[in-house]
Amino acid sequence: MSEPAETPTEKLAHQLLQKAAPSRTVYEDLIIVPVFAIFVALVLGGLVMLATNVSIDTIGRSYIALLTGSVGSLGAISETLTAATPLVLAGLGVAMGFRAGFFNIGAEGQVLMGGMAAVIVGFSFGGLPIYIHLPMALLAGVLVGGLYAGIAGWLRAATGAHEVISTIMLNLISFRLVDYLLKVPFIQKAGRSDPISNAVLDSATLPRLLDWVDPNMRVHAGVFLMLFMVWFCYWLLFKTTIGFEFRASGENPDAARFAGMRSGLIVVLVMALAGALAGLAGANQVLGVLGRASPGFSAGIGFNAISVALLGRSHPVGVLIAGLLFGALEAGGRQMQVDAGVSLDLIGIVQSLIIAFIAAPLLVRAVFPWGFRGKAASRKE
Amino acid sequence: MDIELRGITKRFGEVVANSGVNLSIRAGEVLGLLGENGAGKSTMMNVLSGLYRPDEGEILIDGKPVQFNGPGDGIRAGIGMVHQHFMLVPVFTVAENVVLGVEPTGPLDSLDLKTARAQVREINETYGLEVDPDALIENLPVGIQQRVEIIKVLFRSADVLIFDEPTAVLTPQEVTDFFKIVRALREAGKALVFITHKLHEILEIADRINVLRAGQIVGECLPGEKTDLELAEMMVGRPVSLEVEKKPYEPGEVLLDVKDLTILREDDSLAVDDVSFSVRRHEVVGIAGVQGNGQSALVEALAGVHRIAGGTIAFEGKDITRASARARHQMGIAHIPEDRLKNGVVANFSIAENMVLNSYYDDRYSRGVMMDWNAVNERAAEYSAAFDVRTPSIFETVNHLSGGNQQKMVVAREMSRDTKLLIAAHPTRGLDVGSIEYIHSRLMDARDEGNAVLIVSSELDEVIALSDRILVMFKGKIVAQFGAGGRPADKNDIGLAMAGAAL
Amino acid sequence: MDFKRIAKPALLAGAMVLGSAVSAFAFTACQVTDTGGIDDNGFNQTAWKGVTDAEAKFGVEGRFLESQAETDYAANINSLLASGDCGVIITVGFLMGDATKAAAEANPDQKFSIVDYAYDPTIPNVIGQVFATDQAAFLAGYLAAGMTKSGTVGTFGGINIPPVTVFMDGFAWGVDYYNKQKGTNVTVLGWDPAAKEGLFTNNFDSLDDGRTFAQNLYDEGADIVLPVAGPVGLGSAALADELGTDKLMIVGVDADQYLTNPEKNHVYLTSILKNMDATVMQVIDDAMNDHFMGGLTVGTLANNGVGLAPYHDMDSMVPADLKSEIETIKQQIIDGTITVGM
Structure with a gap:
């Protein structure tokens, strides 16, 4: 112990700080596998269409439409971004939950509650300037979404009630609660007997970004919110002590507890954060796209967000990419209907195939054994 | 049945796990395979059982070359493996577990458990196993569960039995019984392979010893030819000391004072029953006992991660009975948990992240809510180097480390700061000689620097070697005390106390 | 914002050139269904029948987009607008009232018709089809x-x-x-x-x-x-x-x-x-032959716009x-x- 071991130990310590170069499999997983996955899915989707008597010509046109409708023009990109934004926001919320080991199935309800809060603030408080009114409406969505999900977090921490059950139940409650709220005279649009809210005022509307090019381009300032939140979640997860606690609790809750992390606080915090992001997604929809709330305005965003989070491997950047893919499939799928007249159900099958294959890299590797050099082989060189 | 391995090489990516290994296994003989963790013992046996395919080399059974393409091929050729971690269904009976996968069937494909039970009894009698075919696995002690694994292999008519670290989970008495079974199998003409890193066991049971280091056979000998020290040197590749060097016992003031402590398990049964003891500075107190007698709950309660039903814990004179795990950590209580993978590390985190798992909030590693990763990485590299954690980089995830290096990482985390009390549960379980030697010397250093050290271990030799005082726990109570001027720490006496005998 | 003024007509002109080049038919009638879908044996299907009848009778091309959720309304209308070949866009359902109004006001040169919605005041490029x-x-x-x-x-x-x-x-x-x-x-x-x-x-x-x-x-x-x-x-x-x-x-x-x-x-x-097929076909006829006038058509028992089946x-x-x-x-x-x- 007393020998002059300073230099060798320090030298070793220095060596240990070297990072290994990313292996070939990382590159394969991130780029080659998704490309092959899309290829396989398109071939299979084509076979399904053939089996339902769609002509080869139409299949070809529909795939071209899928591409042009998602990224083929400024308008297409605008639609892709518009569809992707709420999915990424809610997907981030679900992903943060996954990271901390919680299965938040309640994004749909949180989207609804956050959206309702944003609408109510958005049509009230007339006369405020946009730089006050819009942030207020967004914040209302964030807060209410966070509080709503926080209920599930609190139930878990205080009583041990499993969050899967409690968030599903909160979803069901939110569906009916929105139906009810939309009939409340102060919220319901004047002169209508169906459940529909007042319109959001201009001062609380997320400004459209490209309407000076073409008034039909719907992409709006929510895109910036989305990008900011991707960065924020990345920062929170990987650069802060709270993120460290989230990740440790998610990977190994026992070890986190033994290390003195406060599991009760973490569950409430992470659920509130997840709900806040989903609430923001809801606010984004009503303030940026719909301009009002009606029953079911969440349109399954909260459920798709679960797929987005899983496909994005619960990494903020992955969620962004997965959300953009979902958005592109939605916009492109619409174009498939317009250009090729393919039925909505078939489009749904093609979309699902693409997502399923990307989510199953091992399956893709199995289908194309020669396409990948694999772990063992690639490292010999 | 004789088996010959010739020039077996197995690679995982860049890692060469086995390189040109030659090995012969003969009927009616116990081959002892000695090697450190990560030396390639398990890989070789997985090659032999058909789980892995070798990149080079061949396997000959009774002189004829064979090729295994899957785990089924090994068992069909008569090679059976008894794994370190049992593969049993806890809610099934012994007979059901034995026939799982090869169920004998009666008319209309119905499960014929009667035949199964009879066959289990027959195997029982032949080898003196004494296992009730109708007992539920979850009600059986670990030693008996291991016998069920042996019956499973014999039921599939294996002539070659491979035991991977079979004694790691057994009490001293169970080890003795296990050796009897091994000898009975040898008498019956079975070929046996006994994989371990425990020197005295291999010297006791093996007929022939092969030593494996870094994927290669570095020596072959008969048990009488070498001493345990020589074998250890062969295995580790450098001179080692098997004795713990210990300075004279000069205890300081009482640091930890436990009074009337009572702890309940999750099912409200008594885990620790009205226990009182104290640990002083400059003192190592060892708690001996067969696993499941309340030691785990006691350690967890002291570390602040297990609820306390009654009694008090005082540290430096302050009552910490209700203090949180973090508060205790900050007071200078370090805890090396019993199950490192479950409780000690986050396996998918890097070494650097694990190194600060319980101190990330400290000023050294964070500013406000922001982590200071540069500081974390530098400290982690420093500690990894100082505590001999062998890894290419601190950014490597912990699940890529061998068990010994994982444990050294945990020890590094817990001991590389100002500690006053060190609680170590099974600090060397599953580790190889080199790592054990290292961790023992670190624990002694901690004691000599003025720490109070509390050690829980089921390895009686280890408890005796390290401790100044030994407490024996049985059914949640401290039933005997040895050492430090009291009753001398005799291995037999302690063993008896562990089994519940009144002294 | 000079660019804004120049870009818009240019883009629209481009779309029109592209549209006329792509379409093989002289006239395309486009429809956006409500969430029930095109094959609902009732409401949407009847409205679509108006388009298929017009296909058979006038030789126009029909095209439809199904809405899965209310969020699709505006997007679907926009997709049809972007395709540039729709002679008339028919939206089916009261709930599409807001989306149709917004699209019609933003695209005053595009002819629209909506089933089940009457705008007050009327919009010059929209025919509302309502039924007694x-x-x-x-x-x-x-x-x-x-x-x-x-x-x-x-x-x-x-x-x-x-x-x-x-x-x-x-x-x-x-x-x-x-x-x-x-x-x-x-x-x-x-x-x-x-x-x-x-x-x-x-x-x-x-x-x-x-x-x-x-x-x-x-x-x-x-x-x-x-x-x-x-x-x-x-x-x-x-x-x-x-x-x-x-x-x-x-x-x-x-x-x-x-x-x-x-x-x-x-x-x-x-x-x-509710004979939407008849009114839809009438709207297509008007739009084809430049009789299109924004406003209202009302189906009654008298004009067979509504009736009782056998x-x-x-x-x-x-x-x-x-x-x-x-x-x-x-x-x-x-x-x-x-x-x-x-």
């Missing part, structure tokens, strides 16, 4: 009151919006008229025309709801049920099929559901026709007296002797 469905429903209510054995009939709607409740109003008034004429006391469950409240599934696509709601009305004694909720009513028809028509009969809506739902056609007493299998069960009374009432409504309403 209560007139036909009045006849159905009278018929149902005359046919019920239990003395109770029922109705439920999709969403509480005028194009739905107008059916329920007329139905209830028809029953009332029968009661007044005959001194009977047939009751209507599921809708109170005075309070404007009743039973609603709050969707236009759940067949399960259609079954449950009809079951509830049946349990309360109704032996004739009028579901006004697009394909939701197919669930009610399935229930009637299982129970048997001696226990429960269904009054169809929008199209003659005896024809559009052939598997269960025997359960329909009749259907309240009784088909039930024909023998409906008493001849009742048949002739209904014919008389129909004439009285057309000539104004009877005013349908409160």
Whole structure:
């Protein structure tokens, strides 16, 4: 112990700080596998269409439409971004939950509650300037979404009630609660007997970004919110002590507890954060796209967000990419209907195939054994 | 049945796990395979059982070359493996577990458990196993569960039995019984392979010893030819000391004072029953006992991660009975948990992240809510180097480390700061000689620097070697005390106390 | 913002050139369905029939986009706008009112038509197609009151919006008229025309709801049920099929559901026709031949925009007296002797 071991130990310590170069499999997983996955899915989707008597010509046109409708023009990109934004926001919320080991199935309800809060603030408080009114409406969505999900977090921490059950139940409650709220005279649009809210005022509307090019381009300032939140979640997860606690609790809750992390606080915090992001997604929809709330305005965003989070491997950047893919499939799928007249159900099958294959890299590797050099082989060189 | 391995090489990516290994296994003989963790013992046996395919080399059974393409091929050729971690269904009976996968069937494909039970009894009698075919696995002690694994292999008519670290989970008495079974199998003409890193066991049971280091056979000998020290040197590749060097016992003031402590398990049964003891500075107190007698709950309660039903814990004179795990950590209580993978590390985190798992909030590693990763990485590299954690980089995830290096990482985390009390549960379980030697010397250093050290271990030799005082726990109570001027720490006496005998 | 002024006409011109180059037909009629889908055996399908009829008759090309959720409305309209070849865009359903209005105002050169929505004030490039469905429903209510054995009939709607409740109003008034004429006391469950409240599934696509709601009305004694909720009513028809028509009969809506739902056609007493196919085809004709004028078309009994379907299998069960009374009432409504309403 007393020998002059300073230099060798320090030298070793220095060596240990070297990072290994990313292996070939990382590159394969991130780029080659998704490309092959899309290829396989398109071939299979084509076979399904053939089996339902769609002509080869139409299949070809529909795939071209899928591409042009998602990224083929400024308008297409605008639609892709518009569809992707709420999915990424809610997907981030679900992903943060996954990271901390919680299965938040309640994004749909949180989207609804956050959206309702944003609408109510958005049509009230007339006369405020946009730089006050819009942030207020967004914040209302964030807060209410966070509080709503926080209920599930609190139930878990205080009583041990499993969050899967409690968030599903909160979803069901939110569906009916929105139906009810939309009939409340102060919220319901004047002169209508169906459940529909007042319109959001201009001062609380997320400004459209490209309407000076073409008034039909719907992409709006929510895109910036989305990008900011991707960065924020990345920062929170990987650069802060709270993120460290989230990740440790998610990977190994026992070890986190033994290390003195406060599991009760973490569950409430992470659920509130997840709900806040989903609430923001809801606010984004009503303030940026719909301009009002009606029953079911969440349109399954909260459920798709679960797929987005899983496909994005619960990494903020992955969620962004997965959300953009979902958005592109939605916009492109619409174009498939317009250009090729393919039925909505078939489009749904093609979309699902693409997502399923990307989510199953091992399956893709199995289908194309020669396409990948694999772990063992690639490292010999 | 004789088996010959010739020039077996197995690679995982860049890692060469086995390189040109030659090995012969003969009927009616116990081959002892000695090697450190990560030396390639398990890989070789997985090659032999058909789980892995070798990149080079061949396997000959009774002189004829064979090729295994899957785990089924090994068992069909008569090679059976008894794994370190049992593969049993806890809610099934012994007979059901034995026939799982090869169920004998009666008319209309119905499960014929009667035949199964009879066959289990027959195997029982032949080898003196004494296992009730109708007992539920979850009600059986670990030693008996291991016998069920042996019956499973014999039921599939294996002539070659491979035991991977079979004694790691057994009490001293169970080890003795296990050796009897091994000898009975040898008498019956079975070929046996006994994989371990425990020197005295291999010297006791093996007929022939092969030593494996870094994927290669570095020596072959008969048990009488070498001493345990020589074998250890062969295995580790450098001179080692098997004795713990210990300075004279000069205890300081009482640091930890436990009074009337009572702890309940999750099912409200008594885990620790009205226990009182104290640990002083400059003192190592060892708690001996067969696993499941309340030691785990006691350690967890002291570390602040297990609820306390009654009694008090005082540290430096302050009552910490209700203090949180973090508060205790900050007071200078370090805890090396019993199950490192479950409780000690986050396996998918890097070494650097694990190194600060319980101190990330400290000023050294964070500013406000922001982590200071540069500081974390530098400290982690420093500690990894100082505590001999062998890894290419601190950014490597912990699940890529061998068990010994994982444990050294945990020890590094817990001991590389100002500690006053060190609680170590099974600090060397599953580790190889080199790592054990290292961790023992670190624990002694901690004691000599003025720490109070509390050690829980089921390895009686280890408890005796390290401790100044030994407490024996049985059914949640401290039933005997040895050492430090009291009753001398005799291995037999302690063993008896562990089994519940009144002294 | 000079670029803004230059870019817009340029882009529009580009789209027009592209559009005319791509399309093989002289005229393309585009339709956006509501969430029930194109094959709902009723509302959307009838409107689409107008387009297919125009395809057959005028040689135009028809094209449709299905909406899965309310969030799709604006996106679907935009997709059709972006394709650039639509001579007219027909949106089907009251709920698309806001989205259609926004699109029409942003694209004043594009011709639009919307089923079931009347803008006030009207928009120059939109024709609203509305229907005096209560007139036909009045006849159905009278018929149902005359046919019920239990003395109770029922109705439920999709969403509480005028194009739905107008059916329920007329139905209830028809029953009332029968009661007044005959001194009977047939009751209507599921809708109170005075309070404007009743039973609603709050969707236009759940067949399960259609079954449950009809079951509830049946349990309360109704032996004739009028579901006004697009394909939701197919669930009610399935229930009637299982129970048997001696226990429960269904009054169809929008199209003659005896024809559009052939598997269960025997359960329909009749259907309240809303001949959107006729008005849609008329709109396409106008748009093709530059007769297009923004405003309103109203379908009535007089112009056959609405009507009562034949009784088909039930024909023998409906008493001849009742048949002739209904014919008389129909004439009285057309000539104004009877005013349908409160």
